[in-house]
Amino acid sequence: MAAPLPPTLHCDVVFCCLGTTIKVAGSGEAFREVDQHLPIRIARAALEKGAQHFIIVSAMGADATSRIFYNRVKGEMRPNFGQLAIPI
Template sequence: MTEARTAAVAGATGLIGAHLVRMLVADPAYGKVIAFSRRPLEGISSPKLQTMEADFEKAEENLRGAQLDDAFCALGTTIKQAGSQDAFRKVDHDYILAFARAAKAAGAKRFLLVSAMGASASSSIFYSRVKGETERDIRALGFETLHIFRPGLLLGERAEKRSGEEIGAALTPFLNPLMIGPLRDYRSIRGEAVAGAMRGAALSPALERGAHIHTHDAMMHLASI
């Protein structure tokens, strides 16, 4: 019998992270789930669950002594919420990298990162460039297995409202069918589906080792496993 895994989740109270924590604690493949959260985890109760304050300045200290198998990162903000480009970069690059380094030091073999469509370290768009730099720097850490998820517009209920996403959600039934060919990867996707894809990728024997990038159709497939 395979020994149950230990996972750490950053961004545990966000749109994707909250779904992911629920899925992992319900999955017999996981015996322990360490959730980094900045507010209480509502409606999630399990003896498998351990919560930690989301202080990524002390990520390595907080994970010291943990023996991780998988690290899931659904951490992210917007420039508007962060208040400035520098503050956005601190969350979407520096904190993610700090979590990844701490997870690697704690033995994690698999790292699963939520990024975004258009991510490129050479992009002229600040948001996309930061996302790309984060992907690049996580790759450089040398995890045995790295999964990068690049969703388009994320759909679902958030604790904080994002007006652009609300407008996009209303238009999704009309826009998604029109997004074909190269635009298909930009189709809207529910946060729960991305969470399911992360769980599916982590447990897939066919996706062990190496770096894997997942866009819309791949995520929808992994979410159904």
């Protein structure tokens, strides 16, 4: 896990363009960690630091019901942002 953000850090807008491939990540779960879980954790940290907007690069075809693993992981990410009080 990454180090915590400095306590004096403040942000208004955060851009997130994290991504990997299953080959580079080494497994489907490692891919999911980078492409789905890390952006959510970053958004939560940004919200704690005052962010008013969170812009995330996802993927064409992102769909939580897709039979394609990559598209499904990306599609499963979006509803998690609805639980946060931060516009995306």
